[in-house]
Amino acid sequence: MKPRRFAIVISSIAIFALALCAGAHTIARASSPALDAETREMARRMFKQLVEINTTESVGSTTKAAEAMAAWFRGAGFDDTDVQILSPDSRHGNLVVRIHGTGARPPILFISHLDVIEARREDWSTDPFQFIEKDGYFYGRGTADVKDGDAILITDFIRLKKEGYRPDRDLILALTADEEGGTDNGVVWLLKNHRELIDADFVVNPDAGNFELDNGKKSLVGIQASEKLYQDFELKVTNKGGHSSLPTPDNAIYQLADGLARLQQFQFPFELNDVTRAYFARMADLTGGDTGADMKAIIQVPADSAAIDRLAKTPYYNARMHTTCVPTRLAGGHANNALPGSATANINCRILPGHTSDEIRETLVKVVNDSEISITPVISNGAGSSANPPAKLRPDVIGAVEKVTAEMWPNVPVVPVMDSGASDSSITRSAGYASYGLAGVFIDINDDRSHGRDERIPVTSFYEGVDFYYRLIKAFSSK
Numbered sequence: 001m002k003p004r005r006f007a008i009v010i011s012s013i014a015i016f017a018l019a020l021c022a023g024a025h026t027i028a029r030a031s032s033p034a035l036d037a038e039t040r041e042m043a044r045r046m047f048k049q050l051v052e053i054n055t056t057e058s059v060g061s062t063t064k065a066a067e068a069m070a071a072w073f074r075g076a077g078f079d080d081t082d083v084q085i086l087s088p089d090s091r092h093g094n095l096v097v098r099i100h101g102t103g104a105r106p107p108i109l110f111i112s113h114l115d116v117i118e119a120r121r122e123d124w125s126t127d128p129f130q131f132i133e134k135d136g137y138f139y140g141r142g143t144a145d146v147k148d149g150d151a152i153l154i155t156d157f158i159r160l161k162k163e164g165y166r167p168d169r170d171l172i173l174a175l176t177a178d179e180e181g182g183t184d185n186g187v188v189w190l191l192k193n194h195r196e197l198i199d200a201d202f203v204v205n206p207d208a209g210n211f212e213l214d215n216g217k218k219s220l221v222g223i224q225a226s227e228k229l230y231q232d233f234e235l236k237v238t239n240k241g242g243h244s245s246l247p248t249p250d251n252a253i254y255q256l257a258d259g260l261a262r263l264q265q266f267q268f269p270f271e272l273n274d275v276t277r278a279y280f281a282r283m284a285d286l287t288g289g290d291t292g293a294d295m296k297a298i299i300q301v302p303a304d305s306a307a308i309d310r311l312a313k314t315p316y317y318n319a320r321m322h323t324t325c326v327p328t329r330l331a332g333g334h335a336n337n338a339l340p341g342s343a344t345a346n347i348n349c350r351i352l353p354g355h356t357s358d359e360i361r362e363t364l365v366k367v368v369n370d371s372e373i374s375i376t377p378v379i380s381n382g383a384g385s386s387a388n389p390p391a392k393l394r395p396d397v398i399g400a401v402e403k404v405t406a407e408m409w410p411n412v413p414v415v416p417v418m419d420s421g422a423s424d425s426s427i428t429r430s431a432g433y434a435s436y437g438l439a440g441v442f443i444d445i446n447d448d449r450s451h452g453r454d455e456r457i458p459v460t461s462f463y464e465g466v467d468f469y470y471r472l473i474k475a476f477s478s479k
């Protein structure tokens, strides 16, 4: 999963960035040298190969992708013992690769999923499983989510190996299955079955975080350090039904609708954590004006309730201050001329870190306030389904991101963010690892095609991503 999430705040950030550019930093410019031709070619070939191996849940195989990528590593001189394909079955392979360091510091784990969401040929302008470069973009399923991240990390691991780079800590790469769905989530499975292989000081995941382009201009480097917990609940009313010519007062659809109406009136309490507090503090300055003032007012203790109400009118901000639960599907009845025997609704909750789905269910029971409406959690086993504490904003991690960002893209602000969506980082966080989402690839705020048709990313953003991660890995693993 990798939807962009910053559209609402971008224009003001862009204005701020422009103001900065016009000021003291006029002489600063991107010091990023072009990638050497060999690295570019390797990254492109690998990216193409990954996109053209179908890794959907329906007919694809992450094992095939893992095998193809393992061949690259072996060809680059990695020992077989440091390139392992580990699988619960023949179709959900995970690839784990290690570069050995001096051991002066504990390892870093990079995770990125190999699977992609389904794509139908008839929905697309081109074959989704053909890698196409056109008009400055790479097209194909997974180009944005997240085979770009896979290709970038593999390229950089190989590049570092070829250089003979000796990090001061082991570097581990885990390319995994079933982030987008299915029952064999690779991160869950590796933690359960091979934890010693991926145990690390902290985790970095290119499948989250926001590298934003606004009208072609880089406007934000968002480092995702927290995400909400995903939980669906089924609300259900059952009824004996009957002939629709003889209506009774206890109609299942009305009864469910009344419960949903009570839910609509309810708002979960306002709450910030370290990440969202840092986010609003940073955004207050970047945004300015009345909205900036409201952001300053909500990070005070106690928070200004009028400012909370004003900011909550913007769904993006609201989602960062409150747990949200919203109906997303509705079903009921079995015939046009029969009283409904049942009515059900799916309620999709996005729960703030620190709260459990049991606790949210109890709240829903109180709010819906009808013992005849059953409320049952819908079980899922993947990204977002684990309660996960926000990652600490560690100075060594944030500092390295700021350093590389300043080298490559001076004046682009680095801002910690909490996602309202979900990634595999929720799983590593719940397992106790501080985890950070860093896309590395700039995408236009109005052109996020993850999970959609004609998925694409800008060609230049991809190669810059290769360079960004190369520098970042070195910043993380050398003094």
Ligand SMILES: [Zn+2]
Pocket (backbone or CB within 6 Å): 001, 002, 113, 145, 146, 179, 207
């Ligand atoms: Zn993803």
